[in-house]
Amino acid sequence: MRATARLLVATNELCGGHRPPPGHPDRPERLRAAVAGAAAAGAEALAAPLDEAAALAAIARVHAPALADRLRRACEHPPGPFDSDDNPVSRGTYSAALAAAAAAVVAAGAVATGGTAWVPVRPPGHHALRDRAMGFCFFNNAAVAAEELLARGCGPVAIVDFDVHHGNGTQAHFWERDDAFFLSIHRYPFFPGSGAGDEVGAGRGRGFTRNVPLAAGADDAVYREALEMGLEELGRVLRPAAWVVSAGFDAHREDPLGGMNVSDEGFGTLGRLLRAAAGKSPLVAVLEGGYSLEALYRSVRAFTLGVAGGAGP
Template sequence: MRATAPLLVAAHEDCWEHRPFPGHPERPERLRAALEGAASAGATDVAVEIDEHAVLTAVERVHDGGLARRLREACAAAPAIFDCPDNPISKGTYRAAIAAVACSLTAVDAVLGEKAMGVFVPARPPGHHALRDRAMGFCFFNNVAIAAEELLARSVGPVAIVDFDVHHGNGTQAHFWERDDVFYLSVHHYPFYPGGGGADETGGGRGRGFTRNLPLAAGADDAIFTGAVAAGLQEILKTTVPRAWLVSAGFDAHREDPLGGMAVSDEGFAAIGTMLGQARGKSPLIAVLEGGYSLEALRRSVRAFLVGLAETAAS
């Protein structure tokens, strides 16, 4: 692959169509903030076409078929609450969730087609809390887990997943718990929503040692948070040789975030981008948006992260 291949953005307007009730933090305007941040980092758009049948095939590698069907049917009767109080839905939520997966699959196509070494997916709704048969924590379909399974289905593995969202990615961890073809690293606020992610959770069966949780106390600043990411990346590289990298890129550890309770700055996210760029070497990387609920901090953090990532791609 060309080391200087451009940084792309895989987005779709249907991701606007998930409209929780007014005042919900996971609001459509997050998509615009993330897109503006990516554009200001010099990322360019790749076209996303939605093939619902292909999306559902990919979704069903991670979720029970009933989840997608239930969501589609529930949206017809929206507004409503779906599976848990955090997950209000609108008429367009199913369309948005399908589009978020389609963007993630387009990103896989782009990196495997050598169109890009790196793709940013401003997905909404986000995904890392979504369980096999249940939506939770603003998430419906687990975009990153689905992209990892798509890579593996195309014989691209092992895969590393780096989750720096301030919340533990319980859905992703659960899906890959007993797997040694995917390394799951999470750096997060702990104890905190959704409750798990202790350092003693390291995978089960043949997957033992392929899950690594680095829980951090409230108020972690750039030094603490980026230090944990660096330690986690070293552990990935000691344990496995990833052929592709996925990132659950949540920006809710930002000090301006209303939910996260941490103190990471724009520069901290730039440093994480640079570290990821160095760790992945010449392997492709797809960063999928998870949280980040201050629009202004989200815009700046996405830009900082992608600039940090792109620096290493150009060198």
């Protein structure tokens, strides 16, 4: 079954070069599973070569330049943890993290006038803070994509994060902003500890952050209801010109970390709800978590079919 609307996929083989030690959940093989899932949904490949200077400029909209400098130097003398034990680096980690952010930027540019782009990259991004790596994440790919859309005049931007973990890095970046709405649906309490329902933004950004904390074991119906409610609230606050999705698949029932109960088709439903809310607006979906290779492949296929406007099973 193929998507009925244009679906682009932007990635880079350099993302496979981030090689944490055996046993770390963010295995290089995740990349192939997430690319194959999109290909099975009929996605067209979009070239996303790494231009280091351009990538660093885009990353600098979200992160202190010192973070990229420190990461580059750490990768010259691997292996070892970087900022936290969750973030071991290998020689290829710096290039992988740069290429991931660069693919998100290329995707945002490609769909700025309409369409859907899927960005299967690793390392993931939504825990990364302005000056610190965290939770397997080095650069915040989704925030970088959102800033690229805003820089192109494609705002305000809706950012929806359905990774099982709270997107604390994205929340922190947009906390006082009223040109982006951040909606996160996640297990709570859980890593990284933030994401309570009373975290709503501050200053002019007050009311532009919405957290929907869920108890362990949440299934397709719970996620569907949470997303429908969150999207309704989002629609009352702003009319997005573009959408960025932090698509993590670690709420899948087969995931080794998440403790949730979402099925493959549950992610297809989330994709369809997001495309229905976005209408004809650009949408860039960036891979976050998802640590069962088989479940990741199937969930990505279902999600990308749904988010591109394809018919579900």
